[in-house]
Amino acid sequence: MSLESGGGLLAGVAFGERDVRVAVANGSREIxxxxxxxxxxxxxxxEGxxxxxxxxADLAETVSSGVEDxxxxxxxLPMPVDAISGEAGSDAVLPGWRGVNVxxxxxxxxxxxxxxxxxxxxxxxxxxxAGGLRGVRNGCYLKFSYGVGAGIVIDGEVYRGSAGTAGEIGHVTIDENGPICRCGNRGCxxxxxxxxxxxxxLAASHGPLRLKDIVHRALAGDLGCRRVIEDAGRRVGVAVAGVVNLLNPEAIVVGGLLAEAGDLILGPLREALDRCAIPSAAATVELRPAELGDEADIVGAIHRASMLSHTNISIS
Structure with missing residues (x-):
């Protein structure tokens, strides 16, 4: 394993709500x-x-002379971040990170x-x-896991908005009289x-389950778990229809733990999107499963590090 093509290691860090994935890559972005x-x-x-x-540091030592490379x-981080100040910004997700200059x-x-x-x-x-949005100029990545988030691509680049919070589809209000969300709003x-x-x-009928248990049981034919996942797909499809109406994307790639349910979730999502979006916009958007699975964010982190590395080189 060499560090050819350009000056040391690139590092990626991707936190979930319950884990952290880290990776090191060479200058060609090969992990x-x-x-x-x-x-x-x-x-x-x-602590994180x-x-x-x-x-x-441990990974760097296994592939090179150490962390100095x-x-x-x-x-x-799975929360709104201020890319300009470098601070994390949510009391709802990972509250122990709120206001920290990461x-x-x-x-x-x-x-x-x-x-x-x-x-x-x-x-x-x-x-x-490197995945399902290759060649797409205008598209969206939908992360469907413990919560719902989106990454928006406009004109071939990830769009972050003026404060870095673009894509927070999980906090779109779909029922203003609905349950209180951890963000403080109702009906997100x-x-x-x-x-x-x-x-x-599912607690009353199935007892305590983990999210991945629901997916596995649904795929195995459990009717209650299938119903819950199908209903979730329909609700997300209604929200995604709004994105389609606003942005008219070419493709929407769906990833995250719930995406592992495959057609059980993609079918109802597509049905709701077709029902609720403007017909011409719905007809031109392709719904695709993610290609990179649970490595999509760490692959993106490596690419982000590469962009930063090249910026520093050009400035110095």
């Missing part, structure tokens, strides 16, 4: 090593960054520049460069299709 570590859902930022830094880091703190850990982004944006970037999409809602809806 040389990666590792996934579970985390407590209520962990704090210092220290673990990520330690994992990256890391030239840039792409860093993803860019500065992680740079201090590893002595390398850090590009901070939302993991849905990173997954969109990964699919755009997440309150109907997020993991808490799905697990709660």
């Amino acid at each position: 040389l090593a990666q590792q996934l570590m579970p985390l407590q859902a209520d962990h704090v930022a210092d 960054m220290e673990r990520a830094a330690r994992l990256l 890391i030239s840039a880091i792409g860093f993803g 860019t500065d703190a992680m740079s201090a850990y590893l002595r390398a520049p850090v590009a901070l982004d939302n993991t849905a944006n990173l997954a969109a970037l990964g699919e755009l460069r 999409l997440d309150t109907f299709v997020g993991s808490r809602a799905l697990i709660s809806s």
Whole structure:
């Protein structure tokens, strides 16, 4: 394994609500090593960054002379982030990270520049460069897992909006009198299709389940789990129809844990999209399964690190 094509290692970090995945790649963005570590859902930022830094240091030592070879880091969190200030910004998801300047703190850990982004944006970037959105000028990556998020692609680039919060489809209000969301609003999409809602809806009939249990049982033919997943697909399809009406994308790629249910979720999603979107817009959008699976965000993180590395080279 060599570090040819350009100056050291690229590093990627992608946090989920319950885990962190790290990877190191060469200058050609070929991943040389990666590792996934579970985390407590209520962990704090210092703990998460220290673990990520330690994992990256270990991986760097296995493929090169050590952490000093890391030239840039792409860093993803499953929450709104301010890419300009480098701060995480949510009391609802990973509240232990709220207000932390991740860019500065992680740079201090590893002595390398850090590009901070939302993991849905990173997954969109990964699919755009190496997966189901290749060649797409205007499209969307839909992350359907413990919550729902989206990464938007406009004119061949990931669109982040003025404050870095573009794509927060999980917090689109679909019922203003609905349940209170963890963001403080009522009736957000997440309150109907997020993991808490799905697990709660099956508690009386199935007892305690994990989200992946629901997917596995649905694929095995469990009628209750199938119904819950199909209903979730329909609700997301209604929200996605709004995205289709607004942006008229060529393709929507669906990834995340619930996407592993395949046609059980994609079928109802497509049906609702066709029913609720403008016919001409619905007719021209292709619904595709993600190609990179649960590695989409880490692949995107490596590409983000590569972009940052080249920017630093051009400036110096």
